Amino acid sequence: MRKTAGAEARAVRLAKMQELVEAGGPLPIKQAAQRLDVTEMTIRRDLSSADSPLSALGGYVLATTLPGAERYSxxxxxxxxxxxxxxxxxxxxxxxxxxxxxxxxxxxxxxxxxxxxxxxxxxxxxxxxxxxxxxxxxxxxxxxxxxxxxxxxxxxxxxxxxxxxxxxxxxxxxxxxxxxxxxxxxxxxxxxxxxxxxxxxxxxxxxxxxxxxxxxxxxxxxxxxxxxxxxxxxxxxxxxxxxxxxxxxxxxxxxxxxxx
Incomplete structure (x- = not known):
């Protein structure tokens, strides 16, 4: 099934946020919203989706999973x-x-x-x-x-x-x-x-x-x-x-x- 325009836009935003997190570590949600020219609520909705590789924590965008990385315990x-x-x-x-x-x-x-x-x-x-x-x-x-x-x-x-x-x-x-x-x-x-x-x-x-x-x-x-x-x-x-x-x-x- 072809993605809707909204789903495609969300996927683009998530990909961009993932690039920013991988390059510089935790990204403030406010800064993510400014970089992507959307509201902070939109960023939080993107992060709450089931297929998001990122999550929101303490006002920051963080990586949910780190493929190939060792989990620290x-x-x-x-x-x-x-x-x-x-x-x-x-x-x-x-x-x-x-x-x-x-x-x-x-x-x-x-x-x-x-x-x-x-x-x-x-x-x-x-x-x-x-x-x-x-x-x-x-x-x-x-x-x-x-x-x-x-x-x-x-x-x-x-x-x-x-x-x-x-x-x-x-x-x-x-x-x-x-x-x-x-x-x-x-x-x-x-x-x-x-x-x-x-x-x-x-x-x-x-x-x-x-x-x-x-x-x-x-x-x-x-x-x-x-x-x-x-x-x-x-x-x-x-x-x-x-x-x-x-x-x-x-x-x-x-x-x-x-x-x-």
Whole structure:
């Protein structure tokens, strides 16, 4: 059956939005409406269709499915490369000073970072994941601020436009960010598109940003790009990657934390 004119127009709009999301990550619905010269209600109707490859979440257009991409699961990631994650986090924790105001990103790596912070050090910390908050809530001298919103079980995180506005108003002097992949040319990326605006807001508001990963992330690309590597004051990598891999990152402020 031939598509109606309305269905054809919707398919064109969805294809264009998919191109924009794949190129730049989560797309504000308002911006999508402006780019396509339609109303925001039209965009939301397009996204709600059964065959849409995209979805609306927190005022953004996001990819619903990522063919060929690995699905990130917090439970699956928790035991992978744990020793190297711990090494990287112990090194990065040395950059924290008493009375710092921190943003701590989500993911299994950052649990090790929260645990590596000196237990009695007075700090203010904003985060958006339950596993990080669970660690920080046990610290007697830490003022904890948890961003709210829609809960995402796969990464134990919350996301909302209000949460982003809250982070922008707070401001932090140091942001500690995790990533699922680091590529010299393509930058830092992760598996979940809803995390991108949060990471970018934290980097934008912080005086200094630090990236913490284990060696398995080097040379890896994930679906959701969030930052060029030059945005980070320091990058700490847990483990001892091959010399050829280290050479790729020699022009960047990268430190390797090894157990020997």
């Amino acid at each position: 917090l439970d699956e990631a928790s035991d992978q490369h744990a020793a190297n994650k711990r090494l990287a986090c112990e090194r990065a924790a040395q950059w924290v000073q008493p009375h710092d105001s921190l943003f701590i990103d989500c993911g299994t790596t950052m649990v090790h970072f929260a645990e590596a912070l000196p237990p009695d050090m007075p700090l203010s910390v904003v985060c958006y994941s339950t596993n990080i908050a669970a660690v920080l809530s046990r610290r007697p001298n830490t003022q904890l601020m948890l961003m709210g919103g829609l809960y995402h079980p796969s990464s134990a995180t919350f996301f909302s436009d209000e949460g982003l506005q809250y982070l922008d108003k707070l401001g932090v002097n140091k942001a500690f960010i995790s990533a699922g992949g680091l590529d010299v040319a393509r930058g830092a990326s992760c598996s979940n598109f809803h995390e991108v605006p949060v990471k970018q807001a934290a980097i934008r508001s912080a005086s200094e940003s630090f990236l913490i990963v284990d060696e398995s992330k080097l040379g890896t690309l994930r679906p959701a790009f969030f930052s060029p590597l030059q945005a980070f004051a320091r990058i700490v990598v847990g483990g001892a990657p091959a010399a050829a891999v280290r050479k790729q990152f020699k022009e960047l402020p990268v430190e390797f934390a090894r157990g020997d």
